[in-house]
Amino acid sequence: MTRRRDRYIELYDGDFGLSGVTECLTAPGAAPPLDVVAARAAEAGGEYARDLGREVRALCDSPLSDDRLRALLLAATRRTFDPVGHGSGARDWLRRVAEVCDARGERPQAGTTRTGDPGTGRDELRAAVLAELRTAADDLAHTVDTSDAPVSDLVPALAQVVAEADADLGLRLLLRVLKVYSVPVSLGQYDRLWALGDGLGYSWPLVVDGLNVRWPPFDDPVATRPRFDDDFGFSALTAVVERAYGEEETSWDVVRRAVAADPDVPGAQAFLLLQDVSRLLDSALSGEAAAALWRAATGRDHDLGPDGVDGRDWLRRIGDACVERLRTLRPGFTPAPPAEAPMGEADAVLRELHDLAPALDAVPGVVPALEEVCARVDPDLGFRLVLRILRACSVPLTGERYARYIALGERLGLGADLVGEVERLVRLG
Structure with missing residues (x-):
């Protein structure tokens, strides 16, 4: 997956290809569908047109029936867009998308790969995506069928895309449908979807943004802390401040931005940071010592906010920002005293x-x-x-x-x- 992975991560900050087009078609006040296609096709120096054209040609050349192609477009846009309402069948509309792409970029030569799958690991990718579709199938079908925008035959259509057209596109269409219908996704499945997307080079928002994950409570460190393979809490905050050196932000601006960030479980980073600063504040650590830690860990003499704020005052401000953030996720949240830290090591x-x-x-x-x-x-x-x-x-x-x-x-x-x-x-x- 290496070549395509490197290319995707360099070109696209969010969704792309046909799934990216369907996302734009659901936006309020969206332009006419083919105008949306033309606008997206012009992105990334025309590379978007190349990827989108490859994907729609793979669908057009696949055994999928017109009804199943239509089901995919209906579901991915929650029935906001229906090709039949634009005077054509689904396959004909996809051919028109391909024509728009051809006008924006060079059409692939005959004999080149017609799918968006990576050059290696295609069988493994298809098997993995089909496994995730089977895991989600019952909840997906039930949620779609009982919604205000039901679409029949959706799961078989997605399975056929993955197995017979383009597993890369199939994964992104699965993510899109899970999001637009707010289908609950278990934490385990989220981890697997994330791993698949990461292996393909998808940006973080493509997988995460809008996905209805059953997150554990942010104040359950037994569940959340093992999810941090790298740094977290107070030490991670100082690293963020160090990396922000030279930007037009104060240290406090960086702190507030970092507290609001959610790299994984919403609120978990803010809660673990609150635990760290609460333990420091509950100790006999002096203001001078707290300031020495901050300055050494940030690598420079970063300011501690307004004049007169010492190290302990700085820690209190960080703790208050954490509580403010956590109350946006759980109104009325009141921090309890942190559990006593294990001292064995x-x-x-x-x-x-x-x-x-x-x-x-x-x-x-x-x-x-x-x-x-x-x-x-x-x-x-x-x-x-x-x-x-x-x-x-x-x-x-x-x-x-x-x-x-x-x-x-x-x-x-x-x-x-x-x-x-x-x-x-x-x-x-």
Whole structure:
């Protein structure tokens, strides 16, 4: 999938091809259908026309009946668009779409691949998409049949697209129909759909935006925390602020944007961040120590907001922003005191910190602050901050030390990608 994956992720921020056209056809006040097609075909330097043309020709050349092609268009637009209402059958309308695409881009030469499937792994892709269609089939058929815009024969039509025309397009049409009919999707199926889309190079919004996922509660860390393969909470926030350096935003602007972001379970990042800052505020950590951690982890002397705001005031503001965000998801949400952090690995984290201390002496106040967090607040958070500060300060690591970090991260239940973020520092050692 590598070649097509790289191309998709470079060209398209959202949905594309025929599924992208159907999304635009459902927009309020949409232009006439073929005008919508022409506008989309002009995108990405004409590459959209090439992909869309390939897809509609694959459908036109497939064994799908005209009724099933019409069912796909009706369902993908929730009956907003019906080719019959535009003076043609579904296959004839798709041929007109192909003509629009040909006028925008070079038509593929005879003998080239007629489907949108990747050049390798076609059988595996078809099997995987058909498995997800079977998983969703009962809920999909029931929701569509009982809606105000029912479409008959939809599931067999989608299955035929996947099996006999274009599995890539079939996956995107499945996602589109799940979204427009708000069909509930289990967390497990969401993960599989996301993995398929990621393998094909789909952008994050193409899979996630509008999908009715049965998310776990944001305040269930047992369910949500394992979903973070990389960083989260306070340490992740400092990384976002570091990456935003040089943009026309204050640190507080970046904090508010990061708190509102939902890379996975809505509200989970804000809740885990709230847990981190609440533990820090419930401890004896001084304002000076909190400020030292922030400055070291962000890699620069980032401002702490208005004049007179010290490190603990800064943490309170972050916590308040988290509560504000969580109340948009659950009105009336009242934060409970954070659960006591497990301290079993505190000595191991402290040993690694003390081993590193000489390399961090140039960072004012950070070693005592990290000692306080690791020994008395939360060794998990302390270790995440150690890793973050190592990256921010580009501290060289030995291979032996990095191997110990991997083992310690596993014992703390951290994602492999989180510890892996410091692997590049081994090359500096």
